[in-house]
Amino acid sequence: MNILVCISHVPDTTSKINFIEANTVFESRDVQYVINPNDEFGLTRAIWFKEKLGAQVHIIHVGTPKSDPTLRKCLAIGADKAFRINTPALDGVSVAQELAAFVKSNPYDLIIAGRESIDYNGAMVPGMLAALLDIPFVPNCVGLDIDGTTAVAEREIDGGREKLKGSLPMVIGCQKGLVEESDLRIPNMRGIMQARQKPFEIVPPQEAIAATQDVKFEKPAEKAEVKLVPAEDLDQLIDLLHKEANVL
């Protein structure tokens, strides 16, 4: 079985978010980039399939050489081969088109992506990819079992879960729950050394056209000082929530 894991490379969760050039560009200086947390859950599950079922695990990323350390880390964790489609990730549509073109000429049994990337929170690449390939898609995936040619994938819905069955190939958009935090792997020395020998292919882009463009950023307005209410006077809190905040 061949599994492709789509990796997006995002600012670490503790990053301060700032903008430059009159708020038109994200300030990436001093920002630590990491594997998108949702993708790391997916990669971990893929490596589990590799160990249990002998699957081959490839990773793919649409982006510039700046992402290479993130991709090397995926190899160190256990992926067998990396592909980078060599073009900046412009928007969800163009990334999905680049990925779809790649998969059309390099078929996989299962394509694992993250629920969303934590920078632009688009949650669009995996669904668009599935639609472009005309194969099933399960988002918010928290459970996955594969049986030969079919997969049963569980997705989180508002207030519950739904189990869906479909034939492979399939795209899933996964999140925590597919594996737990304690299952995540930290690359060890051996993994890091091995990663240097693993194949890393640079793929020429299709030059897909973006459908959207981010033109300006804004930071939320500074919050007014919190109003503290003494613990002995909760009536005051109820009064404030009722009359001032209008939420009761």
Place this chain on the structure above:
Amino acid sequence: MSVLIIVESENKLLKRNAAEVASYGVAFAEKLNISCAALAFHATNANELGQYGVAKVIHVSNVSTHFDANAYANAIHGFASQNNVTHIIMGSSADAKFIAPLLAAKLNAGYAPNVIALPDELSPITVKRTAFTNKAFVHTQLLTACTVIGVGNNAFGVIENPVTCTVKEVDAENSDSNLEQVAIEKTTGKATIADADVVVSGGRGLKGPENWHLIEELAEVLDAATACSKPVSDMGWRSHDEHVGQTGKPVSTNLYIAIGISGAIQHLAGVNSSKVKVVINNDPDAPFFKAADYGVVGDAFEVVPKLTQKLKAFKALA
């Protein structure tokens, strides 16, 4: 050119967020000066959208009664392409976010999720939306002729604007489903994080799962959904689907009450877009107070039961 508003239903009735999505769609169409209609699947009360300015509803009932993303996306796509629909307005539920990218790919449309306001420019259409998990906003231009816009929960609000509403039954082209529903589990009768107006959330400060009745009782009085911080779900005190934050569910309710939660940046990122935040914490230096509107410095084990009692009395009078 026209606007199509996709509203969701459950158990044959419109979902709560239909009012907000409809309000946005109607205002959006007005701003562009083009016509609009709403499309609903299996909603017996679809005519109630008239309350929010929708004069025309397309009602589809010849598709699967349970939500089937691919079939629903095909049905919407078929209708949209035959009726010169150029802008599709949807919500931000798990189901809406399932359909939207499928639909955008089929329609060759640009898709902007988590939109919080009407377009600030019309050519090209430019919308403001949340990004970096609520740590910032971005203005996104949609460069395609056809667009899909996902409206954030509780971002735009509901606008009452009663008009006469006609519901037209339309048959969708039938399409094969590529997924079979094997099972569905749903907590019934309880507000969900996505749907609720109020969320009551507990953190590690509650010491253990045996104390969660404090959260549940407060939530019950407020008709609120319950939520928790990540360590609480990691330790298995609460189920994973209650975990909110940057790596969990986003919360954008009118009122978010955080109890025994320190306010780490990853937690705040997921709840920042809630309108009013109340923090109860025994440490006056807890970072959450900086992000809160109202705060009580005190022991949750004393404050919460008292607050629940007082709210009960308040609600009884109201």
